[in-house]
Amino acid sequence: MKFFILILFLINIFYNFSLKRKNIVFVKLEKKFLFIIGLFGLLVLFMTYRFSSRSTLDFLLALSSIVLLFSIISSPGIRADGLNIFMWSTTIIKFAPFDKIESIKIDSFYDDKVILSLHTFSNLHKFTFDSKYKNEIENLIENFL
Numbered sequence: 001m002k003f004f005i006l007i008l009f010l011i012n013i014f015y016n017f018s019l020k021r022k023n024i025v026f027v028k029l030e031k032k033f034l035f036i037i038g039l040f041g042l043l044v045l046f047m048t049y050r051f052s053s054r055s056t057l058d059f060l061l062a063l064s065s066i067v068l069l070f071s072i073i074s075s076p077g078i079r080a081d082g083l084n085i086f087m088w089s090t091t092i093i094k095f096a097p098f099d100k101i102e103s104i105k106i107d108s109f110y111d112d113k114v115i116l117s118l119h120t121f122s123n124l125h126k127f128t129f130d131s132k133y134k135n136e137i138e139n140l141i142e143n144f145l
Helices: 001-018 031-051 056-074 131-144
Strands: 082-086 093-097 101-109 113-120 124-131
Touching: 001 056, 001 093, 031 056, 082 113, 082 124, 101 131, 113 131, 124 131
Parallel strands: none
Antiparallel strands: 082 093, 101 113, 113 124
16 A cells, blocks of 8 residues: 555656646745745654654655655746646646636735736635746736736
């Protein structure tokens, strides 16, 4: 059973990272999320060491869960033909082409980040991007919507 779960995690990780490779503009990884991933990773590795049979498969499963969480947080972004979004109900990143986006707007500009909101698949999504991508974000919004 553990091997089956490991295979499912790895398939999900590879799928998310394959979508991430197509991003033109990447989400900004905020320090609080990286801190949460770090804490989660330490907790998972501690629990694996303390409460499991300490087999290689157990540690591979623990490490794959950490990488899966990182792939979920880091894979959303803007592609040339749409956006990669995290739907909150699944660990798989979903591609939203521009024609499926109901509304999109730039919420706010800060010195170090740009916040973009969009409504698609009956959900509201917010993305935080680095401010160096401001012009690319504006151009993509103007060209495709």
